[in-house]
Structures are given as C-alpha cells and as structure tokens.
Amino acid sequence: MSYIHEHARPFYYKGNNIGCLLIHGFTGCPAEMRLLGDYLRDIGYTVKGIKLEGHGTSIADMEYSTWKDWMYSAERALIDLQNKCDKVFLIGLSMGAMIALNLGSMYDVKGVISLSAPIKITNKKVYFSSVLKFFTKYIEKQNKEIDSEIAEYCIGYDMTPVSSIPHLLKLIRMAKRRLKKITCPALIIQSKNDNTVRYESAEILHKRIGSSFKKLVYLKKSSH
Numbered sequence: 001m002s003y004i005h006e007h008a009r010p011f012y013y014k015g016n017n018i019g020c021l022l023i024h025g026f027t028g029c030p031a032e033m034r035l036l037g038d039y040l041r042d043i044g045y046t047v048k049g050i051k052l053e054g055h056g057t058s059i060a061d062m063e064y065s066t067w068k069d070w071m072y073s074a075e076r077a078l079i080d081l082q083n084k085c086d087k088v089f090l091i092g093l094s095m096g097a098m099i100a101l102n103l104g105s106m107y108d109v110k111g112v113i114s115l116s117a118p119i120k121i122t123n124k125k126v127y128f129s130s131v132l133k134f135f136t137k138y139i140e141k142q143n144k145e146i147d148s149e150i151a152e153y154c155i156g157y158d159m160t161p162v163s164s165i166p167h168l169l170k171l172i173r174m175a176k177r178r179l180k181k182i183t184c185p186a187l188i189i190q191s192k193n194d195n196t197v198r199y200e201s202a203e204i205l206h207k208r209i210g211s212s213f214k215k216l217v218y219l220k221k222s223s224h
Contacts, residue, residue, distance in 0.1 A: 001057060005155045007031035008056035011049040013041035018110075019085030022049040023074050025094030025116075026168050029056030031155040032093060046085050050077040052096075054164075059138070059157045067167035067174075074099045078107060094118055094197070098171045101205075104186070105178035111185040116194055118172060119201035129165035136162050179208040186211045191219040 003009055008029040020040050022033040030037075030049040037047045052073045054065025074096075081088050087110040092100030097117035104112035125132065138159040186209050190202035199218070206216040 003056055004029065004058075004157075005031060005152070007034055007152060008051070008155055010051040011037060011047070013037065013047040015041060015046040016044050017046070017086040019046040019048065019081040019088040021074070021078055021081050021088060021090050021100075022047065023090070023092040023096030023099050024049075024052065024055065025096050026164075027055065027062065027160055028093070028156040031153045033091075035153055036091070046081070048077055048081050050074060059159060059161060062157065062164055063161045065164070067170045070095075070167070070171070071099060071102065074103060078103055078109075082107075089113065091115070092117075095168055095171060098175045101175040101182065102171065102178060104184060105181035109184055111187065112182060113187045113189070114205060115189050116191065116197050117188070117201055117205055118168075118197045119176065119204045120198040122196055122198055126165050126169070129162050129169070133162040133165075138162065176208070179205065180210040182209050183211050186214040188214065188216045189219065190216075191222045193220065193222060
C-alpha cells in the first residue's frame with residue numbers, strides 16, 4: 001500500500017491496560033492524531049491510531065469508500081483494542097468524533113472524547129452535495145498557513161471528493177440519533193475559532209448526550 005506520507009500510516013504503542021483509540025477526520029489520516037498519540041504513549045497508555053478506509057493513500061481510494069467502510073475500520077480496531085486492554089477510551093477528531101460517538105453508543109467503553117465534532121458545518125454547500133456531485137467531482141481545499149513545527153502532521157488530501165460528502169452527513173445523522181444512548185463519561189472539546197464547524201455544535205452534543213458525567217470545553221486560539 002502506498003501512503004501519501006510516512007505519518008499517514010496507522011500506529012500502535014503498547015502501554016498499560018488502558019487503551020486509547022484515536023480516529024482521524026474526513027480526508028485526513030493518522031498523522032493528525034500522531035502528536036496526541038505520542039503524548040498519551042509517553043504517559044503510559046496503550047495507543048492505537050487507525051487509518052480509516054480510503055484515507056491516507058489516494059483520493060481515488062476515498063471515492064470508492066463509504067461510511068460503512070469507515071465505521072468498520074474503527075469498529076474492528078476498537079474490538080482489537082478491547083481484547084488487549086481492560087478499559088478503552090474513544091478519541092475522535094471531526095468526522096472521527098462522529099464515528100467515536102456512534103461507537104460509544106454501541107459498545108462498552110470507559111469514555112468518549114469528541115474533538116471538533118461537525119454537528120453543524122459552516123459551509124452550507126455540503127448539504128447539497130448529493131446534487132453537486134453530478135456537476136463537480138472535487139472541491140479544492142484552501143491553503144492554510146501552518147506552523148512549520150507541525151506541518152508534517154497536518155497531512156491529508158488537498159481536494160475533497162464531493163461524492164464522499166453524503167457519507168459524512170450520514171455518520172452525523174446517525175450519531176445525532178444515538179446521542180441519548182451514550183452513557184459513558186464524555187468530554188466535548190470545540191474551538192470558537194473553528195472555520196469548519198460551527199461552535200454551537202458542541203452545545204448540541206453536551207445537551208443531548210445521555211451521560212450523567214459530561215464536560216464541555218471551549219478553546220479560543222485553535223482552529224479546526
């Protein structure tokens with residue numbers, strides 16, 4: 001398998017009996033979770049940073065993958081980690097957060113950490129993607145200024161396949177319906193400077209998640 005970068009590969013660190021499953025975002029790859037994974041490893045946890053099907057290789061691979069493939073990638077990794085650890089925490093970024101929330105409603109996990117979950121997306125065009133895909137194959141991403149120290153971890157496709165967007169929306173709708181079924185502790189983190197996800201997404205999560213122990217944290221300086 002050919003990866004877009006060495007850091008696009010999935011990673012695994014053996015630590016104690018507490019496991020952390022790290023799930024990257026839409027069009028992203030494990031690289032965006034690697035620094036967090038390194039930190040969790042250094043303080044003793046077992047860490048598994050997965051690569052969702054169709055990500056981190058070629059944009060053509062993503063076009064032929066679906067929400068079911070992405071869920072299966074994470075579900076299979078969760079079961080594997082549960083077989084190796086006594087306790088498992090789910091940590092997801094953006095679409096990865098939606099996958100983590102879905103899994104958290106289905107499996108016995110010790111906690112779910114949601115980072116920038118896209119309950120509400122800023123760009124309203126995504127909600128018309130089922131029609132737009134017949135007119136536009138890809139949406140080119142805007143170049144963002146990235147600190148040179150973390151550039152090698154900000155890796156993903158430079159374009160978004162429009163045909164994949166409805167699958168993202170499917171995961172969001174699924175998670176919204178299942179939020180009440182999440183009873184494990186939940187930490188919701190959202191930046192108010194996020195240009196991709198509307199910050200009130202976090203308030204919706206916090207209100208609807210069924211857990212009796214949940215916390216909402218807003219960040220002021222970070223982006224998506």
